[in-house]
Amino acid sequence: MKRIVTVLETETGSLIEAELDAEVTVDDLLATQREWRPYAIKAATALARQGSMELIPQHLHWDWTSKASQLDLLANSFIGLRVGASLQGIMKLQLVGDFCRARLPEQKGQSLIYLDYLESAPWNLKPLMDALGQQTRFNGIGSRLVRHAVEISLEEGFGGRLGLHSLPLTEMFYRDVCGMTPVGRDPSKQNLLWCEFTKEQANNFLAGARS
Amino acid sequence: MAGEKRTMTLNLTDPEMRAVEDLCAKKDVSKTTLLRQALRLYQLVEARTEQGEKFFFEDADKKKAELMFL
Numbered sequence: 001m002k003r004i005v006t007v008l009e010t011e012t013g014s015l016i017e018a019e020l021d022a023e024v025t026v027d028d029l030l031a032t033q034r035e036w037r038p039y040a041i042k043a044a045t046a047l048a049r050q051g052s053m054e055l056i057p058q059h060l061h062w063d064w065t066s067k068a069s070q071l072d073l074l075a076n077s078f079i080g081l082r083v084g085a086s087l088q089g090i091m092k093l094q095l096v097g098d099f100c101r102a103r104l105p106e107q108k109g110q111s112l113i114y115l116d117y118l119e120s121a122p123w124n125l126k127p128l129m130d131a132l133g134q135q136t137r138f139n140g141i142g143s144r145l146v147r148h149a150v151e152i153s154l155e156e157g158f159g160g161r162l163g164l165h166s167l168p169l170t171e172m173f174y175r176d177v178c179g180m181t182p183v184g185r186d187p188s189k190q191n192l193l194w195c196e197f198t199k200e201q202a203n204n205f206l207a208g209a210r211s
Numbered sequence: 212m213a214g215e216k217r218t219m220t221l222n223l224t225d226p227e228m229r230a231v232e233d234l235c236a237k238k239d240v241s242k243t244t245l246l247r248q249a250l251r252l253y254q255l256v257e258a259r260t261e262q263g264e265k266f267f268f269e270d271a272d273k274k275k276a277e278l279m280f281l
Contacts, residue, residue, distance in 0.1 A: 075255040157244030
């Protein structure tokens, strides 16, 4: 299933038509390795030379091709965000599994969608592009994907509930930009911060994203 | 994921229906969502078991109990 949305092109300030695609293929996963990784490593090298190691995204080692065998399972959903033929972001959702259980006291044990992985193309990440002395191509790719994860949670009957483990550099994004509740560190998952949307928070996030 | 949906009729015994309703209340989901969850989980376990993996529950003392699937 594909859905037409808009994303903000940085250079022109214009809204550009994009496509949310739930039919991600092995070719898409290969494209992240072939097109994204060399670009990301080049930018990370520039950041390191500038002495800004702390700004290097912690997901640069991710290999989406290792998840190819999970593409056909109903338990997962892979969503790509494209402009034209070019993949600008990708995420993997779990619709059932260990982490699809809410932890906040007011919804403890209730079903939620787990945002397992989310990545924007390196040319859409400001710290990387700043290091290369260039502008990002598109703004808000991560937010648009999170918004779609909430939309799927609503469509699938989870009321917007969403949970995820945040990498340290993205904690502020999920907490302050998205409005998720930081529930606590999870020793079973590299001590990453577990963040969660209640139904109400999810609706607030969608309302804010629309305005 | 979302897409064209088809309808099926499901006949359950009273205890089975009570189990469905209890789980729906606990998980705060509809019967349709609950049964789709069950199918996703079953397919996941079946796929991994077919690959030779084993499915365990672990208790608080870290003791593991292997589950068998038909």
